[in-house]
Amino acid sequence: MSEVVPGELWEKLRRTTPARIALGRVGYALPLGEVLDFQFAHARARDAVHAQLDGAKLAAELAPLPVLHVESDAPDRATYLRRPDLGRRLSHQSVTVLAEAGGHCDVVFVIGDGLSATGVQAGAAQLVRACAAELGGLTIGPVVIARAARVALGDPIGEALGARVCVMIIGERPGLSVHDSLGIYMTYAPRPCRSDAERNCISNIHGAGGLSPQEAARTLGWLLREALRRALSGVALKDDQTPTLTFKGQGPA
Amino acid sequence: MPFTCDLGGERHVFADLKAVLAGASPARSGDELAGLATSSATRRVAARWVLADLPLTTFLNEALVPYESDEVTRLILDSHDAAAFAPIAHLTVGGFRDWLLSEADQAALAAIARGVTPEMAAAVSKLMRNQDLIAVAQKIRVVTAFRSTIGLPGRLSTRLQPNHPADDPRGIAAAVLDGLLHGVGDAVIGVNPATDSVPAATTLIRMLDELRGAYAIPTQTCVLTHVTNALTIMERGAPVDLVFQSVAGSEGANAGFGIDLAVLREAHAAALELGRGTVGRNVMYFETGQGSALSANAHHGIDQQTMEARAYAVARAFDPLLVNTVVGFIGPEYLYDGKQIIRAGLEDHFCGKLLGLPMGCDVCYTNHAEADQDDMDSLMTLLTVAGCSFLICVPGSDDVMLSYQSLSNHDALYLRSVMGLRPAPEFEAWLAEAGITAPDGSLRALADGASPFVRQLAENLS
Numbered sequence: 001m002s003e004v005v006p007g008e009l010w011e012k013l014r015r016t017t018p019a020r021i022a023l024g025r026v027g028y029a030l031p032l033g034e035v036l037d038f039q040f041a042h043a044r045a046r047d048a049v050h051a052q053l054d055g056a057k058l059a060a061e062l063a064p065l066p067v068l069h070v071e072s073d074a075p076d077r078a079t080y081l082r083r084p085d086l087g088r089r090l091s092h093q094s095v096t097v098l099a100e101a102g103g104h105c106d107v108v109f110v111i112g113d114g115l116s117a118t119g120v121q122a123g124a125a126q127l128v129r130a131c132a133a134e135l136g137g138l139t140i141g142p143v144v145i146a147r148a149a150r151v152a153l154g155d156p157i158g159e160a161l162g163a164r165v166c167v168m169i170i171g172e173r174p175g176l177s178v179h180d181s182l183g184i185y186m187t188y189a190p191r192p193c194r195s196d197a198e199r200n201c202i203s204n205i206h207g208a209g210g211l212s213p214q215e216a217a218r219t220l221g222w223l224l225r226e227a228l229r230r231a232l233s234g235v236a237l238k239d240d241q242t243p244t245l246t247f248k249g250q251g252p253a
Numbered sequence: 254m255p256f257t258c259d260l261g262g263e264r265h266v267f268a269d270l271k272a273v274l275a276g277a278s279p280a281r282s283g284d285e286l287a288g289l290a291t292s293s294a295t296r297r298v299a300a301r302w303v304l305a306d307l308p309l310t311t312f313l314n315e316a317l318v319p320y321e322s323d324e325v326t327r328l329i330l331d332s333h334d335a336a337a338f339a340p341i342a343h344l345t346v347g348g349f350r351d352w353l354l355s356e357a358d359q360a361a362l363a364a365i366a367r368g369v370t371p372e373m374a375a376a377v378s379k380l381m382r383n384q385d386l387i388a389v390a391q392k393i394r395v396v397t398a399f400r401s402t403i404g405l406p407g408r409l410s411t412r413l414q415p416n417h418p419a420d421d422p423r424g425i426a427a428a429v430l431d432g433l434l435h436g437v438g439d440a441v442i443g444v445n446p447a448t449d450s451v452p453a454a455t456t457l458i459r460m461l462d463e464l465r466g467a468y469a470i471p472t473q474t475c476v477l478t479h480v481t482n483a484l485t486i487m488e489r490g491a492p493v494d495l496v497f498q499s500v501a502g503s504e505g506a507n508a509g510f511g512i513d514l515a516v517l518r519e520a521h522a523a524a525l526e527l528g529r530g531t532v533g534r535n536v537m538y539f540e541t542g543q544g545s546a547l548s549a550n551a552h553h554g555i556d557q558q559t560m561e562a563r564a565y566a567v568a569r570a571f572d573p574l575l576v577n578t579v580v581g582f583i584g585p586e587y588l589y590d591g592k593q594i595i596r597a598g599l600e601d602h603f604c605g606k607l608l609g610l611p612m613g614c615d616v617c618y619t620n621h622a623e624a625d626q627d628d629m630d631s632l633m634t635l636l637t638v639a640g641c642s643f644l645i646c647v648p649g650s651d652d653v654m655l656s657y658q659s660l661s662n663h664d665a666l667y668l669r670s671v672m673g674l675r676p677a678p679e680f681e682a683w684l685a686e687a688g689i690t691a692p693d694g695s696l697r698a699l700a701d702g703a704s705p706f707v708r709q710l711a712e713n714l715s
Contacts, residue, residue, distance in 0.1 A: 021428055
């Protein structure tokens with residue numbers, strides 16, 4: 001790039017972050033290649049938002065874990081995007097499915113498509129296994145695959161299945177660099193009307209420089225046992241571990 | 254008390270003051286989601302006629318959210334400055350719109366700020382076209398300071414937002430350097446951490462402070478962690494410049510954020526106690542955004558723009574250095590497309606400035622909204638004409654942690670260039686000393702080798 005900050009120095013910096021640094025400029029504008037690269041990434045993210053989750057395929061990957069399929073009250077993707085209230089509510093039929101299942105357990109995992117069915121399809125099964133491995137000694141209910149789900153859909157699901165803690169694994173809003181990121185939302189004593197301040201969140205779980213499933217699972221394991229011990233979750237329960245997050249990606253080419 | 258308006262041979266009835274305000278609000282998906290939007294375009298105009306004739310004092314006599322059950326309402330009414338209100342006390346909402354556009358000059362606008370309630374600001378904004386929101390906001394100056402001075406005439410400041418998906422200090426430092434080399438970061442260097450971890454936030458606070466100190470950069474740093482984390486971090490002796498918190502317009506919505514006014518007071522006092530500012534003592538940084546109250550189901554049947562303005566009363570109580578609306582972050586269920594995001598950004602900036610806040614904006618959108626870079630180009634240009642105090646910039650517009658698009662460092666260069674604006678004076682001087690800018694203020698090409706900052710950087714990194 002220059003004699004003073006030579007190319008290899010910028011390359012060294014770029015390897016530390018997937019952020020779009022050292023792009024150069026034309027006048028004060030971005031070079032055209034960067035503009036078109038951005039437009040391509042935006043187009044891919046837009047496509048991920050509108051993708052559909054294949055629940056049967058995900059259930060097959062989770063085998064032999066028992067699976068239940070439910071859906072929210074949002075009938076289609078377009079309604080889902082504009083009506084988050086419907087995405088937090090179980091459909092009539094799903095209420096029946098869960099009531100029939102019933103039961104009691106320490107933890108229930110819910111896999112919701114959220115805003116990236118692409119991410120859920122690719123990584124949720126592996127993440128559930130990694131998390132379950134950190135929860136030895138606890139009883140785990142059936143894995144619930146939820147279509148058209150928002151985070152709070154886990155509340156009525158967890159309540160219906162008699163779970164002490166609900167762990168919602170959900171597709172995060174796609175970004176430009178990453179369109180398949182997952183988030184975990186943990187809620188103690190799940191029931192409708194829980195506020196977001198009563199949840200703990202572990203976000204950015206993905207393979208492009210985010211948290212690995214194992215790292216996320218370790219954090220969840222700690223938070224979940226603390227939640228059970230202290231009978232609460234959310235802002236009152238701080239993640240006070242030594243930080244272990246590291247970035248291992250190579251950044252954009 | 255119901256309100257009526259006969260318009261075009263049709264009688265429109267509005268059940269109460271909330272219904273008038275919601276009816277008069279420009280169309281947006283969040284009000285539709287809440288079931289508060291008008292049923293027709295003509296009814297919206299009828300609501301505006303009703304609103305135009307209401308005396309401003311209406312909003313002092315009738316609390317939209319009950320005084321007894323909401324501490325934000327109590328804050329608004331108990332801190333209302335009757336003397337500041339006196340020059341406009343006789344006006345209707347429509348008359349207030351005319352006064353703002355005609356007689357009101359910079360001094361008059363500064364004088365009434367503490368006499369204006371959020372509901373008055375929201376009400377008058379609903380009678381104003383985009384150009385009116387720009388014209389009035391442009392007359393208002395709100396100046397705040399910590400290590401740099403924000404909001405002076407002829408200046409446009411920027412927040413450098415170097416987020417990283419795993420909070421990696423090296424990755425964050427790389428993005429900070431990228432921003433500095435584009436002349437960005439005079440409002441704050443502010444990181445949103447990926448986790449809610451106190452130790453991780455503390456590591457980042459120390460790293461940012463060391464970086465700022467090493468190059469003697471006259472700006473402030475902030476890790477945008479929850480206010481309760483900031484309190485813990487300050488107790489443990491870490492170098493906190495600014496305390497950050499998201500705030501909303503009702504007690505219930507703030508409870509959704511896990512805060513109340515008492516914890517904000519505690520944090521404000523603790524940050525003041527540290528005395529780290531060199532040219533000023535504004536130590537708080539707040540973010541807001543239309544839809545947050547509805548999202549927490551704590552909107553009390555009030556339209557989202559009025560609830561947003563109430564959040565500014567919360568911010569105003571703590572003399573903040575910076576306040577910005579994160580206008581397009583919340584998604585299409587609240588602001589559906591580019592048109593709604595642009596309108597909301599101008600409303601938020603206007604209302605914040607009218608109430609006396611150092612208002613900035615995160616000009617942004619998400620990938621599930623019907624918006625793109627062209628819409629952001631429009632909003633950032635309009636806001637800069639309106640005298641916006643600061644804008645948020647991320648490398649290449651791509652926030653790789655929060656997964657949304659904000660402005661780029663390049664956008665700040667464009668705005669300063671086409672509008673003839675400069676960074677905060679302290680930071681401008683530093684950019685010149687560091688050789689990042691040439692004597693004429695233009696950004697140097699890295700390749701010209703004239704920057705001592707870049708030479709030092711290269712040595713430190715090699």
